[in-house]
Amino acid sequence: MTAPHAQASPLQLDDIQGIVLRDRPSPYVGTYILLRVDDPGAGRRLMGRLADLVDSAADWWQPELPALLNVGLTYRGLEALQVPAASLNTFPEEFRQGMAARAEFIGDTGESAPARWEPPFGTGQVHVVLSLLAADQESLAVVLERARKAHARLPGLQVVYRQDFYQLSTGRTTFGYKDGIGNPTIEGSGAQAPPGDGPALKAGEFVLGHPDETGNLPPMPEPAELGRNGTFVAWRKLHTRVAAFRRYLRENSGGPEQESLLAAKIVGRWPSGAPLVLAPEHDDPALGADRGRNNDFRYESDPHGTLCPHGAHARRANPRDSQIIGDVRLHRMIRRGTNYGPPLPAGALDDDGADRGIVFVFIGSHLDRQFEFVKSQWLNDGNFTGLGTEKDLLTGDNDGTGDFTVPQHPVRRRLHGVERFVITRGGEYFFLPGIGALRWLADDN
Ligand code: HEM
Structure with a gap:
């Protein structure tokens, strides 16, 4: 808030x-x-x-x-x-x-x-x-x-x-x-x-x-x-598989700039928190840090997802004004996520065996139509937004056969072989x- x-x-x-x-x-x-x-x-x-x-x-x-x-x-x-x-x-x-x-x-x-x-x-x-x-x-x-x-x-x-x-x-x-x-x-x-x-x-x-x-x-x-x-x-x-995620970015990009753009397309925001629809090409740390602006956006300017893909994690989890099946306002929740475990050193591409991740806390009056709905219909399925069976790349229950679609001109890009990057430990x-x-x-x- x-x-x-x-x-x-x-x-x-x-x-x-x-x-x-x-x-x-x-x-x-x-x-x-x-x-x-x-x-x-x-x-x-x-x-x-x-x-x-x-x-x-x-x-x-x-x-x-x-x-x-x-x-x-x-x-x-x-x-x-x-x-x-x-x-x-x-x-x-x-x-x-x-x-x-x-x-x-x-x-x-x-x-x-x-x-x-x-x-x-x-x-x-x-x-x-x-x-x-x-x-x-x-x-x-x-x-x-x-x-x-x-x-x-x-x-x-x-x-x-x-x-x-x-x-x-x-x-x-x-x-x-x-x-x-x-x-x-x-x-x-x-x-x-x-x-x-x-x-x-x-x-x-x-x-x-x-x-x-x-x-x-x-x-x-x-x-x-x-x-x-x-x-x-x-x-x-x-538990977050950070090394595997980094490797996936590397294997599907042609250099560090493309890598960070692809990661932003997957998340819907840049590392600083700057939303992709407001900063489509580069991270904007001032925007990311500005609580008055970093959440002040809609998707109306991006109906085809060429700025922020429909399959980006944050757009799936809260499609805002996107044209989707369903009423977004019935599926919101308060999030109080907290990190645990040591960070993986910057640049490391091999897993070091450490347990690291997020303890997520989702708060709301309706577990069924808030947390469970978002998890099952928006993150683990794509039908609501025309993506068929495509799941969230970041948090979906992918099995190595998943896809991720990046809308762009003249033809969209489709990535394959999405594995599971987040494991539930309890x-x-x-x-x-x-x-x-x-x-x-x-x-x-
Ligand atoms: C390890 C797992 C996860 C990671 C690393 C993660 C990360 C993120 C990040 C980086 C953002 C963008 C920043 C923000 O808007 O706060 C975000 C947004 C969000 N995530 Fe996740 N997330 C995870 C799991 C989930 C799950 C399981 C759900 C729902 C069941 C979820 C729901 C949301 C929602 C509702 C938003 C806000 C979208 C918005 O209002 O624009 N996330 N998440």
Whole structure:
């Protein structure tokens, strides 16, 4: 979101978890702590303590918050807390099934299949995630202490996984591109939508208890004390095959300039974040760094994709005003991706065996028509934009036989042999309750 200003918000910002509205600091460091609840009483006590410890979205436009603690629960986690069945049954089907059960549909197949995920993902052992994000190590230590207090002396809780993350010194993803630029603006949050991105989206797309873009209230877990001001998260650990990606660029280009142009065509933006439709020939770091301009564009000037291909990652993931099948506004999500692992040294073309990538956090009220739809219909298929079975080159579940089309005059260019550059190492769907709902969860309902 851009150009925030402190105005009265009709949203209950102090009841919404901070991660929904607050952007990551830059630079950032952090960690995800995943817990299993073996004793329902301990789980409920944890929720009660967290109600006083997690950060809300109040005053989210103030940049100075040094650290952020937030919490989510899987469906199995809600069960482990012994939330009554009458309430569990009101959660959406895809959330109840969990991410692993949705693997085929969202393209987690082959090397990305749940059978090959890191334990404990997809096993039902992940119940709670604590997300700790800070501006520096010192602030992280403070928020870690807060998280430790939350689960200290509760023997019925086990830490089952931990994933540290941090912003690379380049401020970019492991592939070398700036990420997290295109994010939707929420109506009533106090943020102003950049003109190119259309009007702000109805709050119900991202916060339960408010009308969404259809004009209806999204299905909300019951009772209202539990569902209100909550939202859902698709959390994914994605390993990036940076060396293979670089080799693919090299093999399909005639020199460094062509290589960086091809990479920009694949992503839809240059490494600095400058959008291809505004900077079609060369990177423009000043544009990439300008938050007032780097997201202020549409695709109307580029109906044939000669500036930014229809198959570019960012154009697929948010086609904006492109002529496509479907209503773009029903498929937006808030992204809070974080990098993990060491960067591959510049210029290296051989894999060094290190685990590196992105932990993606996609936030929205509708896991099915937001995250799952974008992943299955827009990234892993091309029919919506006339590309047939062509998948996203960057993140699609390609198998070495994929194509990538670059529209250009006089004839388009078609690349072949696209392999899989991103592997899912694990993931879960979480419910991100409102802060009042944490108190409801703490009670013996
Ligand atoms: C490792 C995997 C991924 C990488 C490296 C990656 C990288 C990027 C980059 C560099 C951008 C352009 C900068 C920006 O607009 O923020 C972008 C945009 C975006 N990506 Fe990804 N992405 C990945 C996976 C995904 C997945 C799985 C989804 C959806 C299911 C997704 C959805 C989006 C969206 C919605 C945008 C914003 C487009 C816009 O608003 O213009 N990305 N991504």
